[in-house]
Amino acid sequence: MTYKRAYGYQPGICFLNGDRVLYLENRNGNSDAKSFQGDTLERLFKILAKNGISRLDFFRADAASYQYEVIETLEGKVDTFYIGTRRSYVEKYYPQVKNWQKAKDRKGEDIQVGDISFKPFSNRYRKGEPQKTYRLLVKKKKRNDGQIDVFTQDGL
Numbered sequence: 001m002t003y004k005r006a007y008g009y010q011p012g013i014c015f016l017n018g019d020r021v022l023y024l025e026n027r028n029g030n031s032d033a034k035s036f037q038g039d040t041l042e043r044l045f046k047i048l049a050k051n052g053i054s055r056l057d058f059f060r061a062d063a064a065s066y067q068y069e070v071i072e073t074l075e076g077k078v079d080t081f082y083i084g085t086r087r088s089y090v091e092k093y094y095p096q097v098k099n100w101q102k103a104k105d106r107k108g109e110d111i112q113v114g115d116i117s118f119k120p121f122s123n124r125y126r127k128g129e130p131q132k133t134y135r136l137l138v139k140k141k142k143r144n145d146g147q148i149d150v151f152t153q154d155g156l
Contacts, residue, residue, distance in 0.1 A: 012040035023047065033064035038073055041065075045077050055079065068121040071134075082137075090136060093118050097138050111141045 010033045014023040023044045027036065048054075059074055059081040066085040074081045097114035105111045115138065119131040143149070 012036075012044075014044055033062070034067065037061075037065050037067055038069040041070060041073050041077075045073070058082075068124045071121075090118075090120075090138075093136055094138060097136075100140075103139075105139070105141070109141065111139050113137065113139050 010031065011027050012023070012025040013021060016022040025040060025043065027040075048056075054077075056078045057080065059078040061070070061081070061083050063084040063086050065083050066089065071081075071083070074083075093116060096116045096118075100112040100114040103111050103113045116136050117133050118136045119133055122131055125131050140149075
């Protein structure tokens with residue numbers, strides 16, 4: 001199933017600057033987007049290394065890459081990475097965001113952006129091992145129906 005709840009094929013694709021295909025791999029036809037993300041990235045980084053690229057400045061991925069193993073891989077290969085996530089995974093942190101700033105989205109519509117430091121995947125760390133801290137960036141937009149959001153306690 002795709003994110004639009006329809007059947008679809010989901011190959012592994014990496015774009016350069018959003019408009020050029022850098023890497024493309026065929027995948028099992030029954031794999032969802034999150035399956036084998038870490039393996040796909042490892043193969044991508046091996047090819048980049050063979051071509052003299054050992055580290056990337058930026059990396060952006062959709063919610064399918066919000067996985068402990070993927071983040072571990074990226075930490076060794078990328079200076080700054082941005083990974084989307086499903087709202088249900090992080091909405092418990094929303095009330096902690098206090099520093100909202102006005103901004104515009106890609107369509108030029110008004111949004112608000114805020115961030116906090118958080119420690120995801122806490123169950124993956126061994127006892128006594130320090131947890132890593134990441135920045136959680138949250139965007140919100142005014143609701144058309146004006147209904148109050150249960151997590152943010154506003155109509156945005």
